[in-house]
Amino acid sequence: EKGGFDHFMLKEIYEQPNAIKDTFRGRLRADEGIVKLSSVEENLQKFLNADRILIVACGTSWHAGLVAEYILEEFTRIPVEVEYASEFRYRNPIIRKNDIIIAISQSGETADTLAAIKLAKEQGAFVYGVCNVVGSSISRETHTGSYTHAGPEIGVASTKAFTTQITVLTLMALRIGQAKGTLSRADFHRYLQELDHVPQKVEQALEHNLEIQAIASKYKDAPNCLYLGRGYNYPVALEGALKLKEISYIHAEGYPAAEMKHGPIALIDEHMPVVIIAPKQEHYDKIVSNIQEIKARNGKIIAVVTAGDVQVKKLADYVIEIPETSDALSPLITTIPLQLLAYHIAVMRGCNVDQPRNLAKSVTVE
Ligand code: M6R
Numbered sequence: 001e002k003g004g005f006d007h008f009m010l011k012e013i014y015e016q017p018n019a020i021k022d023t024f025r026g027r028l029r030a031d032e033g034i035v036k037l038s039s040v041e042e043n044l045q046k047f048l049n050a051d052r053i054l055i056v057a058c059g060t061s062w063h064a065g066l067v068a069e070y071i072l073e074e075f076t077r078i079p080v081e082v083e084y085a086s087e088f089r090y091r092n093p094i095i096r097k098n099d100i101i102i103a104i105s106q107s108g109e110t111a112d113t114l115a116a117i118k119l120a121k122e123q124g125a126f127v128y129g130v131c132n133v134v135g136s137s138i139s140r141e142t143h144t145g146s147y148t149h150a151g152p153e154i155g156v157a158s159t160k161a162f163t164t165q166i167t168v169l170t171l172m173a174l175r176i177g178q179a180k181g182t183l184s185r186a187d188f189h190r191y192l193q194e195l196d197h198v199p200q201k202v203e204q205a206l207e208h209n210l211e212i213q214a215i216a217s218k219y220k221d222a223p224n225c226l227y228l229g230r231g232y233n234y235p236v237a238l239e240g241a242l243k244l245k246e247i248s249y250i251h252a253e254g255y256p257a258a259e260m261k262h263g264p265i266a267l268i269d270e271h272m273p274v275v276i277i278a279p280k281q282e283h284y285d286k287i288v289s290n291i292q293e294i295k296a297r298n299g300k301i302i303a304v305v306t307a308g309d310v311q312v313k314k315l316a317d318y319v320i321e322i323p324e325t326s327d328a329l330s331p332l333i334t335t336i337p338l339q340l341l342a343y344h345i346a347v348m349r350g351c352n353v354d355q356p357r358n359l360a361k362s363v364t365v366e
Contacts, residue, residue, distance in 0.1 A: 108136020
């Protein structure tokens, strides 16, 4: 049942090229310049008239929501807010007529997300769901939505659900951006082609598994770990840290790289590993200077870099290469090495990777 893998988590990490492909199958036709999600087509006017999109979710799905915030705002120019479902539901949130609520949930059973949807519906909002489990409570409770086609996710630590959620939300942003004209024709077509090539690039990222395992062996006994990223990769830093803490029980925190100097830099010494997502993208020079600041304090750097990188390689203790992608689609690739790193560290520490202590696959309690 684990298809020759030692754990479901590893199997599911490796399923991502196909899971992403299955998620855009029939929805993305790059050569014809077509992106289509039936639930978006049927409600296109609502999306075109939206004053705001509110995303509610928990855990990893909340991180996918944060990535979507960056993508949706960039492509559609609709203001987006992302909130923990548990906070949203208990604070009498402001929901206006032309707001759209997007609820993201792998299981479709998360109690807080379900309650947030019910509250939004009571206030007259249009609620769109992004779920993986077909027929789940959230998929039934929302007005409409799109399924991710990740297939069953058994490992408690979410992996392929995350990348397929981002895939669906990217398709949505592309279609709305096209319809609104907020995305240029040239960019629209370029992103379609790029998205079509993402599964292949995920495949290439997975090829670094053994190097990542070797890096894991160096840091498996670290008591703490910091994850840093900027822009589209800031939520990926949060997700990388969550993966490490939930399966290896190492304390980890994710931060936007530039926030380091506002506090976390005090933690840096020769014992602190810092995982930094540093692909060749906008503000690359800023990431390079963050790395210099960490090295000046003897911190240990594990950097995720674009193949062929020169500058970061000179500074980092270890680098993991990923293929080149545009900034907006990079989270689908940069997240892969962080999943593998957490996985190998947890295995080396003898942890129960698929069923970490104190955690359940779906949190149906409030
Ligand atoms: O099923 P959901 O996507 O609603 O679940 C949300 C969180 O409980 C879930 O992502 C959790 O954080 C995972 N264990 C993360 O790996």
